[in-house]
Amino acid sequence: MARALALAAKGTGQVSPGPLVGCVITTKDGEVLGEGFYVYQDVKHAETLALEQAGGRARDATAYVTLEPHAHFGKTPPCTNNLIASGIKRLVAPIEDPNPKVSGRGFDHLRSAGLEVSSGLMAREAKKVNEKYSHFMTTGRPFVHLKLATSLDGKIATRTGDSRWITGGESRVRAQELRHECDLILIGAGTALADNPLLTDRAGKPRRRPLTRVVLDERLQTDPESQLVQTAKEAPVLIFTGESLETRKAEVLLSRGVEIVRDSFGGRDLLLVLEELGKRSFQSVLVEGGATVAGNLIDAGLVDKVTFFLAPVIIGGRDAPSAVGGHGAERLIDALGVVDVEIVQRGSDIEVTGYPPKARDRNEGGPV
Ligand SMILES: NC(=O)c1ccc[n+]([C@@H]2O[C@H](COP(=O)([O-])OP(=O)(O)OC[C@H]3O[C@@H](n4cnc5c(N)ncnc54)[C@H](OP(=O)(O)O)[C@@H]3O)[C@@H](O)[C@H]2O)c1
Numbered sequence: 001m002a003r004a005l006a007l008a009a010k011g012t013g014q015v016s017p018g019p020l021v022g023c024v025i026t027t028k029d030g031e032v033l034g035e036g037f038y039v040y041q042d043v044k045h046a047e048t049l050a051l052e053q054a055g056g057r058a059r060d061a062t063a064y065v066t067l068e069p070h071a072h073f074g075k076t077p078p079c080t081n082n083l084i085a086s087g088i089k090r091l092v093a094p095i096e097d098p099n100p101k102v103s104g105r106g107f108d109h110l111r112s113a114g115l116e117v118s119s120g121l122m123a124r125e126a127k128k129v130n131e132k133y134s135h136f137m138t139t140g141r142p143f144v145h146l147k148l149a150t151s152l153d154g155k156i157a158t159r160t161g162d163s164r165w166i167t168g169g170e171s172r173v174r175a176q177e178l179r180h181e182c183d184l185i186l187i188g189a190g191t192a193l194a195d196n197p198l199l200t201d202r203a204g205k206p207r208r209r210p211l212t213r214v215v216l217d218e219r220l221q222t223d224p225e226s227q228l229v230q231t232a233k234e235a236p237v238l239i240f241t242g243e244s245l246e247t248r249k250a251e252v253l254l255s256r257g258v259e260i261v262r263d264s265f266g267g268r269d270l271l272l273v274l275e276e277l278g279k280r281s282f283q284s285v286l287v288e289g290g291a292t293v294a295g296n297l298i299d300a301g302l303v304d305k306v307t308f309f310l311a312p313v314i315i316g317g318r319d320a321p322s323a324v325g326g327h328g329a330e331r332l333i334d335a336l337g338v339v340d341v342e343i344v345q346r347g348s349d350i351e352v353t354g355y356p357p358k359a360r361d362r363n364e365g366g367p368v
Contacts, residue, residue: 011040013208018040024063088115091110141275145178147308152311187287187293268296298356301356
């Protein structure tokens with residue numbers, strides 16, 4: 001299963017809005033007969049690829065698949081049919097497909113055909129591999145991963161707004177990997193103006209769809225000469241703005257390839273923003289600041305995962321911005337605890353990743 005999970009991860013950047021799936025077929029003594037992982041463009045599922053390699057030796061073998069095989073006709077015929085036809089005797093899959101429309105049906109189909117089915121093995125790891133897919137399937141909204149780079153004293157820029165670079169090269173290489181894992185990157189107008197960032201995926205690995213860059217900009221302050229706008233024809237840019245926007249500027253932005261989404265809250269209702277992005281089949285978003293957007297997302301309970309890169313530097317200064325704005329906690333007991341924490345050293349920086357307890361699943365809209 002560990003090998004199947006490693007195979008699944010090879011599809012990173014190439015499967016959204018689908019799941020990452022890996023499959024290994026072995027004899028009962030553990031000899032590997034076939035392997036595969038899912039890539040959206042290739043249409044073939046991980047199980048099918050592994051079964052093709054195993055050929056006739058799949059009879060009586062065991063299939064390790066990282067996610068419940070599907071039993072319905074989607075882009076491809078049901079994988080359960082292929083598994084049954086191959087003569088596989090035993091299926092080991094850690095978790096059910098979180099898609100509520102198909103969950104459990106694959107296991108039922110295989111059991112009713114006489115296969116031995118067991119689940120639960122490395123379930124925690126399997127859930128993590130598909131955390132974005134699961135969230136998207138169950139909420140219809142992209143998984144929100146907040147990433148920030150801070151000094152030891154929690155600042156994201158100096159009092160004059162200088163923010164490049166707080167962290168070292170290894171953290172920045174890692175940050176590119178985080179971009180590669182996501183469909184979208186989101187910032188507020190403040191960061192667009194202060195930093196003039198490019199926000200492209202420079203991980204150097206294949207991706208199915210270009211990383212779409214999103215700016216929350218109610219007053220349409222984004223500069224038409226900015227790097228974002230200048231590159232909009234190669235990597236999409238989506239600006240959420242108000243309904244009464246300055247039309248001439250909007251026309252210039254549109255002519256340069258920017259897509260403008262107008263709504264009555266001008267991108268300030270973050271739940272609405274995420275719902276709109278979900279409708280466009282975006283499975284995940286990496287939020288790269290700044291403090292106001294980060295704080296508002298946290299206040300709204302909409303952050304699913306956080307990664308902070310802490311650099312061994314003290315910026316100081318009362319007027320230097322700290323990482324997270326918004327209202328914040330009133331009492332310490334209300335502070336957002338982060339669980340399932342992982343800490344990794346990146347050069348002389350520290351990367352801290354964790355999960356806020358189940359993000360609030362709000363049902364009603366309204367500005368936040
Ligand atoms: N170290 C890091 O990791 C890092 C990362 C990013 C940025 N930064 C630094 O952070 C600073 C910028 O922070 P910031 O707080 O000014 O900018 P921000 O969070 O990027 O942008 C905030 C602005 O975005 C607009 N906006 C539209 N919809 C919004 C919504 N739903 N929630 C929040 N804002 C929304 C508002 O503009 P209006 O109110 O003007 O309409 C708001 O003032 C810069 O100095 C930048 O260098 C550091």
